[in-house]
Amino acid sequence: xxxxxxxxxxxxxxxxxxxxxxxxxxxxxxxxxxxxxxxxxxxxxxxxxxxxxxxxxxxxxxxxxxxxxxxxxxxxxxxxxxxxxxxxxxxxxxxxxxxxxxxxxxxxxxxxxxxxxxxxxxxxxxxxxxxxxxxxxxxxxxxxxxxxxxxxxxxxxxxxxxxxxxxxxxxxxxxxxxxxxxxxxxxxxxxxxxxxxxxxxxxxxxxxxxxxxxxxxxxxxxx
Ligand SMILES: *Cc1c(COP(=O)(O)O)cnc(C)c1O
Numbered sequence: 001x002x003x004x005x006x007x008x009x010x011x012x013x014x015x016x017x018x019x020x021x022x023x024x025x026x027x028x029x030x031x032x033x034x035x036x037x038x039x040x041x042x043x044x045x046x047x048x049x050x051x052x053x054x055x056x057x058x059x060x061x062x063x064x065x066x067x068x069x070x071x072x073x074x075x076x077x078x079x080x081x082x083x084x085x086x087x088x089x090x091x092x093x094x095x096x097x098x099x100x101x102x103x104x105x106x107x108x109x110x111x112x113x114x115x116x117x118x119x120x121x122x123x124x125x126x127x128x129x130x131x132x133x134x135x136x137x138x139x140x141x142x143x144x145x146x147x148x149x150x151x152x153x154x155x156x157x158x159x160x161x162x163x164x165x166x167x168x169x170x171x172x173x174x175x176x177x178x179x180x181x182x183x184x185x186x187x188x189x190x191x192x193x194x195x196x197x198x199x200x201x202x203x204x205x206x207x208x209x210x211x212x213x214x215x216x217x218x219x220x221x222x223x
Contacts, residue, residue: 002040003047005218016202027205030075032215034059038066040219045070053077053096053213057084064091077213079130082106089115096120096156096194099130101143108147115149118156118194121178123171126160134178141182154192155179165200172196172207
């Protein structure tokens, strides 16, 4: 059953890459596994999915321990409290949700090796959402360059919820443009755009996503 789900998503992913003229290897499929039991994650791993993203630190730590015998590439994708940073450093290869300087400071202070992060951008400027608003992104990125234990690999966004994936397209395009702007301003190459979820990952791939975060399609409704 897990393998079946994975194969369905994989097929859609491959088709979206083809339509966009992109290679399948350019896109990482991340299983957004919040509230999915460790045993199910293990099943999906056995089917060939190896990158998983968690939202809550306590829940992540339990699963991390329970699944220590397999080589999962763990990411952190949820809102992160500064006082919990110390628990996840060294356990996650990428933090997708860097959304404020106090968090960057804490990561920089606690990390023993360079921690890879993505800056979460509040693409629609929603009051209720975390993330750096586009107007402040360049200054924020520049400021982060002073932190030696932190490396920015790209940008992440969660656009406003909509049933119609086409409505998300302008936000995905905007995130790509912001990444290109950073690359040209700072003469750097940022490899990642983390965007696209169950309802809109195909559009996200067309707009340049390199990591799609998929929960519901793989694991079913959980909320
Ligand atoms: C839950 C979650 C996802 C996956 O959402 P689905 O709609 O279930 O695919 C992606 N990104 C983040 C940050 C999430 O919290």
